[in-house]
Amino acid sequence: MSVKTFNRGVYLPHYKEYSEEKAITTIALPSEVVIPLSQHIGAPCKAVVSVGDKVKTGQKIGDSDAFVSAPVFSSVDGTVTAIEPRPGFTGNDVESVVIEVAEKQEEPSWSERDISKMSGEEIKQAVRDAGIVGMGGAAFPTSVKLSPPKPIDVLIINACECEPFLTCDHRVIVEMTEALVLGSKLIAKVVDAPRIIFGIESNKPDGIEALKAQVGDEEGLEIIELDVKYPQGSEKQLIKATTDREVPPGKLPLEVGVVVQNVGTAVAAYEACRFGKPLYERVLTVTGDAAANPGNVKVPIGTTIGHIIEQCGGFKDGKEPGKVVLGGPMTGFAQTRLDIPVVKGTSGILLFSEEMLVKTEHMPCVRCARCVDHCPMYLYPNSISSNAERGFYDKAAEWGAMDCFECGICVYVCPSNRPIVQLVRDTKKAQAAK
Ligand code: SF4
Numbered sequence: 001m002s003v004k005t006f007n008r009g010v011y012l013p014h015y016k017e018y019s020e021e022k023a024i025t026t027i028a029l030p031s032e033v034v035i036p037l038s039q040h041i042g043a044p045c046k047a048v049v050s051v052g053d054k055v056k057t058g059q060k061i062g063d064s065d066a067f068v069s070a071p072v073f074s075s076v077d078g079t080v081t082a083i084e085p086r087p088g089f090t091g092n093d094v095e096s097v098v099i100e101v102a103e104k105q106e107e108p109s110w111s112e113r114d115i116s117k118m119s120g121e122e123i124k125q126a127v128r129d130a131g132i133v134g135m136g137g138a139a140f141p142t143s144v145k146l147s148p149p150k151p152i153d154v155l156i157i158n159a160c161e162c163e164p165f166l167t168c169d170h171r172v173i174v175e176m177t178e179a180l181v182l183g184s185k186l187i188a189k190v191v192d193a194p195r196i197i198f199g200i201e202s203n204k205p206d207g208i209e210a211l212k213a214q215v216g217d218e219e220g221l222e223i224i225e226l227d228v229k230y231p232q233g234s235e236k237q238l239i240k241a242t243t244d245r246e247v248p249p250g251k252l253p254l255e256v257g258v259v260v261q262n263v264g265t266a267v268a269a270y271e272a273c274r275f276g277k278p279l280y281e282r283v284l285t286v287t288g289d290a291a292a293n294p295g296n297v298k299v300p301i302g303t304t305i306g307h308i309i310e311q312c313g314g315f316k317d318g319k320e321p322g323k324v325v326l327g328g329p330m331t332g333f334a335q336t337r338l339d340i341p342v343v344k345g346t347s348g349i350l351l352f353s354e355e356m357l358v359k360t361e362h363m364p365c366v367r368c369a370r371c372v373d374h375c376p377m378y379l380y381p382n383s384i385s386s387n388a389e390r391g392f393y394d395k396a397a398e399w400g401a402m403d404c405f406e407c408g409i410c411v412y413v414c415p416s417n418r419p420i421v422q423l424v425r426d427t428k429k430a431q432a433a434k
């Protein structure tokens with residue numbers, strides 16, 4: 001069977017071999033969790049607990065009345081010791097609930113529901129109540145995406161995991177296949193989509209087999225094998241590859257009758273509907289050439305990356321890594337400290353040795369046009385960056401900076417190591433401030 005794909009993009013080394021065959025494990029609890037009240041796109045939550053309160057695993061600790069928001073939950077049994085700004089993964093301080101973890105933890109108890117009897121509205125409410133957000137990294141509140149103002153005829157489940165190194169979605173596909181397919185059907189019911197496509201890159205043959213076995217020949221469910229090319233999992237490229245539909249610039253997938261959800265989000269939707277379980281833990285990948293024991297772990301939200309690294313065996317040969325990144329290597333955030341907590345959208349902790357890092361100075365543009373040839377959004381990254389560099393943000397926006405989804409390909413292919421994504425971010429910030 002031939003694999004499908006989109007135009008442009010790049011073939012990157014996968015580096016999945018560090019952890020793709022490592023089954024999901026758990027770690028010992030930390031002594032403290034730090035749970036940011038804003039872990040999503042949209043309005044931050046306000047704390048609904050106070051310092052000194054005893055909290056239980058799965059108890060709501062923050063919420064907001066805003067439509068675009070998602071509540072947050074305690075990931076442990078413990079006592080609230082502070083509600084204060086703490087450093088987050090983007091480098092900014094975020095108002096957070098700090099919880100001292102109780103020595104004795106009780107197993108949370110959930111009441112099981114018959115999901116076949118749930119209406120679309122009940123499913124959507126369960127997803128909202130559980131605080132589910134896009135778990136591929138974007139962290140957009142899922143209940144908002146499940147209220148499309150236009151008819152939807154296709155739900156695409158993003159099973160690509162196209163960033164190098166990351167393997168947590170792969171493991172979820174292989175180990176939680178039934179929950180993934182049932183969760184996908186629940187989401188399709190909400191948006192009334194008669195067709196579900198699982199778009200999966202061909203470097204996950206066991207994932208493809210697991211999905212095929214689960215789906216069988218059920219009508220309306222398809223598995224589409226995709227080329228292993230970056231950014232295959234980004235929404236517009238995934239829609240093009242699987243349905244041949246083009247989302248117009250500046251528009252959302254719903255314009256072409258599509259909703260896209262990540263595999264982790266579908267599993268979380270299933271757990272929310274079936275058990276009423278809120279999103280207070282997630283699977284992520286700890287990997288890289290500087291990781292002593294790469295693998296995939298399920299961790300409570302709010303656990304610091306330092307604790308997770310230590311529980312996974314620490315740094316390889318005890319040597320400090322040259323770089324720590326939260327998320328994937330192309331779109332993730334470099335970290336300078338290890339007391340940063342994992343949030344709902346954290347897909348990986350990457351540890352890179354000094355040797356693995358290519359360090360070159362930022363040089364002037366040599367007009368090679370490689371960035372233009374590879375940009376999957378058909379933008380002119382050279383013109384965007386040269387204008388933004390001189391503070392001409394309006395001009396940079398005219399060249400399409402606002403349509404850039406920061407995939408990082410232009411930076412990857414640029415021989416002058418131009419800081420193009422940073423200049424795009426500067427442009428977006430300047431435009432938002434207007
Ligand atoms: S301009 Fe934006 S969308 Fe295009 S390659 Fe660069 S980061 Fe990706």
Ligand code: SF4
Pocket residue numbers: 364365366367368369370371372381382385410413414415416417418
């Ligand atoms: S790849 Fe780099 S050097 Fe080449 S045109 Fe683009 S910005 Fe300029």
